[in-house]
Each structure stands twice: as C-alpha cells, then as structure tokens.
Amino acid sequence: MLSSTALIWGVALILLPLSGALLTFLFRAVATPIGICVALAINLCTVRLAWLISTQEVPRYPLGGWGAPLGIDLYVDGLSMTLLIMSAVVGLAISCYAPSYFRSARHKLIYFWPLWLFLWTALNALFLSADIFNLYVTLELLSLAAVALAALAGSADALTGAMRYLLVSLLGSLCYLLGVALLYHAYATVDIALLAERVVASPITSAAFGLMMAGLLLKTALFPLHFWLPPAHASAAAPVSALLSALVVKASYYLLLRLWLEVFGNVNVGIDVILGVFGAAAVLWGSLQALRQSRLKLLIAYSTVAQLGYLFVVFPLAAVNANAWQGALYLALSHAFAKAAMFLAAGNMLLFCGHDRIIDLDRVVQRLPLSLSAFALAGVSIIGLPPSGGFIGKWLLLEVAVAHALWGWAVVIVVGGILAAAYVFRVVGHAFTPAKNTHEVHAVPAVMEWVALVLATSSILLGLSAAQTLMLFEVGDPFRILSGEAPS
Amino acid sequence: MIWQSSLPLLVLCSSLLPGLIIFALPESSVRIRTTLNLFGAVTKLALVAWMVWDVYQGHQFETRLQFLPNLDFTLQMGPLSVLFVTLSALLWLVTTIYAIGYLEGSPHRSRFFGFFSLCVTATAGVAMAGNLLTFLLFYEMLTLVTYPLVVHRGTEAARQAGHTYLRYTLPGGVLLLIGTVWLYTVTGTLEFTSRGFLQTVDESQHPALIAIFFLLVMGFGVKAALIPLHGWLPQAMVAPAPVSALLHAVAVVKAGAFGVIRIVYDVYGAEFASQLGVTQPLAILAAITILYGSLRALFQDDLKRRLAYSTISQVSYITLGVAIVGPIATIGGLVHLVHQGLMKITLFFCAGNLAETLGIHKISEMRGVGKRMPLTMAAFTVGALGMIGIPPIAGFISKWYLGLGALEVGQSWVVLVLIASTLLNAAYFLPVLYIVWFCEPDHPWCENRHFDNSETNWTLLLPALATAGMAVAAGLLASLPYTPLEWVRFITHNQFYQ
C-alpha cells in the first residue's frame, strides 16, 4: 500500500528527534554535531514526505497495529504537512544558531539539545497524530519541554515567566483532557475521522467543545488570555524565544483548527464571530502594547500576540468562504519564519550591545547590517507588504472580506498592518541614530547573523512561491474547499 | 523569442544585481563600487534604448510569472512604460555620477549606493508593471528602499523625516491595497489594458468603481504629493541632495503620478472615467495643489524647501493633464512627466552644489553667487526659467499643450489656473535669479572644499549642465522623432484614436 511507505517517513520524523534527544543527553561532548545531523535528517525526511504526499494519496498509518477506532493512527494532509515543513526549516535554523549563542555558557547548551529535540519530537508527533488523546499527550510533552527551555535562561524574570507559563499550559491541557473524556464517553472513540462521522449537536458535545476550545485558546494566547506569553517569550534565551513564538503556539492553534474543521463543524454556531472579535482585539491591543515597549524582545513578544490575533480574525471570514483558511495558514507559516528571524536578530543585537533597549540601539545598522536587514525583512513580512508571505496571507483574507462586504474585518486587517509598520520602523529608525549612552560591544559570530537573514529572506520568498505553497495546502483538502462543502 | 520575454527582467536585474553586490562590498573599495554603479546604469540605458526602437515598431515585450493562482507577476514594455523607464534610466545614470562626487569621502557609501540601485530597480518595476498587483509590489518596494536613503545621515532630524515619510506613504499603500483587492473582487482581473478594462462592468457596480477610483487616487496621491497628502515631501529635505533629486524628479513623486496615469488610462480608460464623473474632482484637486504649492513656495527661505513646494505644484500638472481628459491635454500632462523631471533634477543638483561647495542652504545667502559659480547658476537659471514656462525651454511645451487641451474640451478655467501658477512661479523664481546675478555678495564665501581650476568638482557640475542641456533640447527640438513630445504623441494616438 502506498500510504504506509509514505508514512514510514512520518514515523522517522518522530523517531529521529527522539533518538537525537537521547543521544545528545548521553554523549554531551558531541551534542552539537549530533543535533545538527538530526536537524538535517529531519529536513530530508520532511522533504521526502512532502514529495510523496503531494504526488500520491493522503496517507494514514496505524502505529503498532492499533487502527481506528482504538487509535493510534498517524495522518498527514496539506495542513499538517505545511506545519511539519515549517518546524523543519525553523528548527534547522535554530539548531544552527543555538551553539553559537550559548558558546559562553556551555552548561546551558548541554540542557538545550535534549530539551529542544524532545520538543521537536512532540511537535512532529502532534502534527502527525490522528486521535485526540494522542494529541493530548503530545501537547503536554510539548509544553513541558517548552517550559524547561524557557527557564533555561536562568534569570529571575525567565524563571517566573516559565513558572507562569507552566501553570497556564497545565491548566489548558487539563481543560482539553476533560473535553476528551466527555467526547470519549459520548462517542466511544478518540479517532478524529470517526468522531467527525459520529458527532451530533448535544449538550455533552457543546461542553466538550467549550472545554477543549478554552484550553487551546489559553495555550494559543488569544487575547485576553495572552498575559503569560510576553514575559515567557521575552525573557527566554533568543533561540528559545524564537522557537516558542514561531512553533509552539502554532501547535495548539493547529489542534484547535483541526478540531474546528473536522469534529465541531456543525456545533460551533456563532462562536466564529466571538473568536473573530477577540482576534481583532488581540491585533489592536498587541500592536499598541508592542508600540509602548521600551525593550526590543518584549516588543517582538507583543507582536506575536497581535499576529496570533490574525489567526482568529480568520474564523468569521472562513464561515462565509473557506478560502480564508488558506490565508490563515499562510499567515501562520510566514509568521513562523519572520518571527523566528526577528527573535534571532534581536538576540544578536542583545549580544552585541549587552542590552535590548530600543532607544539605545546605537547605529546597529552599520555595525550589524545583516542582523538589522534580517529584522527589517522579517518586519516586511509581519507588516504584510508585497511580495512577502505575510502579504499573500493578508491578500487572501482581504479578498474574502471585501468580496462579502465584511468591511469591519478588512479594516482590522489593514490597521494591524499599519500598527505593525509603526513598531517595526520604531526599531529600525533607532538603529540609524547614535545612542546617548554607549556601551561596550561584543562580537557576534557570523553564523548567527546569517541564520537570521536566511530565515527572514525565506519569509519574503514564501510570497513568491504562492502558487506552489497553496497547492501543498490543498493536499487531502483539509479545508473542504475542493469538495465545496464548506462549514456554513 | 526568449530574449523578448526576458528583456524587461534584464532591465530590472541591471540595477538589482549591482545593488546587491554593492551591499557586500567593503567601504574602501571605491573603484569597484563606482565601476559597478556606472556599469549598471549604462547597461540599463542600453537595454532601454534597444527596447525603445522595437516598441516604436509596434513590438511588445512581456515577462510573465505566476504569482497567485489567477494573478500573474507581469512586466510589460508598452509605449507608456518606455516613457517612464527611459526617464528613470537616463536620470539614474546622471544622478549616479552626481552622487559619486557628492558623497566622496563620506561614510556608509556602500549602503547608500546599494539602496540607491534598489530604488531605481523599484522605479523601473513601477514603470514596467503589467498589472495593478505588480505595480503595487514595486510601489511598496520603492517606499521601503527610499526609507534608508531619507534617514541616511543618521541624525535625529533624519529619523523624524523618515518617520514622517512612512507615516504618509504606508497608509497610502494600505488605501491602494484595499482599492486593488476591491477592484479584483469586482472584475476578477487587474491587467492593464490600453483604454481600460472596466467598460463592461455592470451598471450596478458603478458606485463601487467610483469609490475604488478615489481609494486608488488617494493611495497614489500620497506619493504624487496631492494636497492634503503632501506633508512628507518638504520634510524629506534632510536627505542628501542626490536623494532629493531622486525623490523629486525620478522615483517617488513620479511613481505616484505615474500611478494616476495608469489608473485613468489603463484601468478605467479615460473616456469611461470621465463618464463616471471622477475626473473632474481630480482635476480640481490638482488645480488647487498647483496653486497651493506655488503659494507656499513663495514664503520659503530654505532653497530646498522652496524647490520642494515647487515640486508639489509642478507634479500636479501631470495629474491635471490626465484629469482634463482630452488628447491634447494628455500630451501636456504626460510630457510634463519627463520635462518636470529634467528641470527639477537640474535645480536640485545646483542646490546640492551650493551646499556642498559653499555651504549655502538659504536663498538669502545666495547673493552674488553667480559670479563665484557661473556654470552652476547658469544651469539653475535654465531650470528656473523652464519651470516658469519660458520658451524655448521644455516647461513651455507642457504648459502650452495643457492650455490648448483644456480649451479643446471647454475647460477654460484651467487656463486661468495655468496663468496664475505661471505668475506665482515667476514670483518665487525670478527674485532668486535676481539675487544670484545682480547682487554683490555681502560676505566672503566659506569654501568647504577647494578645487583648482573649476568652480566645483566636475562630477557635481557636469550632471547639472547635462540635465539643463537636455531640458533646453527637449524644448527646442520638440518636434524631432524620439523626443519626449513625439513619444507622448505616439502614446496619445494609441489611447484616443485607435
């Protein structure tokens, strides 16, 4: 059967980082070469898997012989493949960046590698899982690894931020698990595809839906549940901030989206507008907060809050035209690249200046030209200027909003862009001027600058390959666009 | 043939690639950088010259790549593109030479010339864009790559000016984006078509089309400095002189005006636009801008600020010519795209020379400077007289056709506007010329740099003289083939009579 040969590569995507994590834990002296090899291997497997699923049928693989309805299935379609590619590329970049970042703190690097590869395992497993209980386990593993990484910076801010992050994500996971328990009781399966067939509107379904949504919204940091995100993301080490903002929040969003599309298609009456309103509030509030920050990493963290808002503005738009989901996925994808690049560039500036106060950036434009270019290019994608990936995402959303005369959402989308421009150029402007009080500067290894620049450039190039990317999204028709049975 | 479809792309690459290489060059490698700059500029000019010939023979060059499912990335060389691309290629070469001299010995030149090349790439892209989406793409790119040039000096004033620039242009871009998306949802296409593609749109959609027109015009109006969207232009004066020259004559302001041209002719079609009744308000707005800019220019003592307000006024001639809707007025508006560029760049070169050689920034400091720098001030005089519209300099041709065109379609009020504007132009340029030539300097010149046998560095002088010469030639030889006027007649023929 074709599908099982294809999903051997999917299984490899879980086993590779898992064994990498164990190996880097056991052989600390060679952790960096092992880690980078594993990252490269994951990228190769991802490419192979993407090639197979876009040329063949969409695969489904019963792991260990336990097929549906018992679980444990693996499943890949365009939606999960896109996110797998996203984590592979960003993951490779972070793997190349981290050893240089931690070069003066080797004991942190020893912890970094196993934790990061565990996180990657959980991430890949989450994107590949096809049953809601497995998804719970991977979600929890993801949070634990993420919290440990966030605490790695060791400062008081980082530790309290990580602690709050841990409590919030445990709460979110438990809400989700309670929802799983209710669904299992009602429908006797945890397999998403079977649930999709069996689920009917009933009080117990609504309760499960509410609990699972609440848990996942908390983890995705939708306004006003975003309070934990800025301290945790801003006080972590730069490569960790990058992977938290770029990848980890996308995982819970993916899960939310998957459940919304597959399971709760007909019980979500009216919720889409509420999500859209909170999303719009997140876009505006997050951007305004970003404008007010005096520290670069906090600015970027609030920008994440704002950009996550866009992913929820999509819900009311997708209710009228399923094409909007493509825009959401495009935004999620380009945000991952751009935000990772931004945090890495900010890490370079932090390392170089010894601080990240925006007004004292002190002519980094001529001192760290590559890092500033990375920041600015990533900014172009975050703002949504053509031809970046962010532009394509916003174009797709605007197309739906304008075609159906949903002017309110259209205004939120473009105003968010203008506010994003304001905070991006606040930073870029200060990079040109000299600072009042100058600081001792430290050299930044070239590889750190280049990694940030390559990521930022790929967030731009993403816009130029829109036709191919949109084709990948459509594999397996996750958004019901081809079959035309869009959720009404 | 393959080269025919890749030629527009080559035109882009001829400035894009040198720009990218220049970024990577160390500050000290002056010779490689200069060679690359000039090589790129000359190559672009040669490619454009080749295409001018073929386009005149009726060929079209087109590069088409897939961008979004139903929207391509299209570069096209039609007669209208040729007009703008030739102007930018020619003036880029001149400005590059000027900038090399102007920035000699100053820091961060690799960064400057890198963005300078990207800026011209974006302008060429704007000129050659074959649909509104491609246009938008390069238009936004232009905004972004000019920002580092505006803040180049790294002072607090430069940072503020940069922010003002973005505060106007980015929201302008947003209006443009909304307009474009809306247009796309109404029509399902964005391809520029000679005489427009909206005539077939259902009558019920006409209010939407009117709204879209104003969104788009407001979007372009920011860069074209239509009031009340002009505020960034005088502030951007802190940038180095070659940048001002570029902003005012070649790239930014012109991109806005060119956008208006595209909208009226190739999206709506001139006749359809006037049926919708959207051109008359545009003409009135342009007329107000012309008068307002000239009035404000009267009261500026800072030379570059006076020139900036003069630009606000002069660029609106282009919009006015387009908005009057008639073959002759069209000739006047389109030809002014080129003529204003030639004259205004001359003026800015001269202003830069004064600042660089003698440290003069204000008009009150220019007393008697004609004796110290006769050639520079001769070029300045040509530019200023051209702006006023004195024959045989190019500016006269534009105003003549604008006036005739307005009378042809019975809009005689435009003639009054033109006369008033001409008087105002004379009122703010003639006193300068008087001070320069007929007053004695009241204190000795503070010489910034010393040049042995000439009044200033030749790389600063030659470009100014060259563009002044071109401005005279464009006026004197206007009826010869391949002059701007003849080319514009060729375009107008296609737009109105075919």
Add this chain to the structure above:
Amino acid sequence: MSSTFFFALAGIGLFVLGLYGLIIYAHLLRKILAINIMGSGVFLVLAGLAHRLPDGTADPISHAMIITGIVVAVAATALALVLMLQVQHTTGQAVLPEKQKY
C-alpha cells in the same frame, strides 16, 4: 447511570475546586497541588464514564488513558516543583510577581 453520574459529578467537582485553588492561592506549592487536584478530577471523570461495555467489564481504553495521564501528570509535577525551588532560590519567595516590572 447513578454511579456513572456520581463519579463524573465528583470528578467535575474536584476539577472546579482545583481551578478555584489555582486562581486563589498565591503560593506556588498550593498552585501545583491545585493543578494535581484538577488532574485527579479529570481522571475520575474518565474512570467514572468508562462503564460502557455491554458485558459489564470496565473499558480498558479509559484505563490506559488514565495511566498515561497520571504519568504525564507526575512528570509535570516534578518539573513544576523543580521550577518552584529555582524561583524560590532566585527571588527569595515562592510566589509569582503580581505585575511584571518592565
């Protein structure tokens, strides 16, 4: 029905009680305990609602889920405790700051 209902209700009661504790108490140890109580509540719901096979035997899948959940909860608690000790070590007290000091 009655026993199922009773267990589920008790589980949800524990969940709510834990949530209350998590929000109300400032000390991190109490918060961690509260999370554990919530976890137990969820497991009780899972176990209580598991009576669904026709021959009267308990549903093994539910139990597998509970065991997995307990393992995850133990790991999470361990991490939380370590982190709490670190917070106490660095800041001198085992509570979260009310407001960020940025």
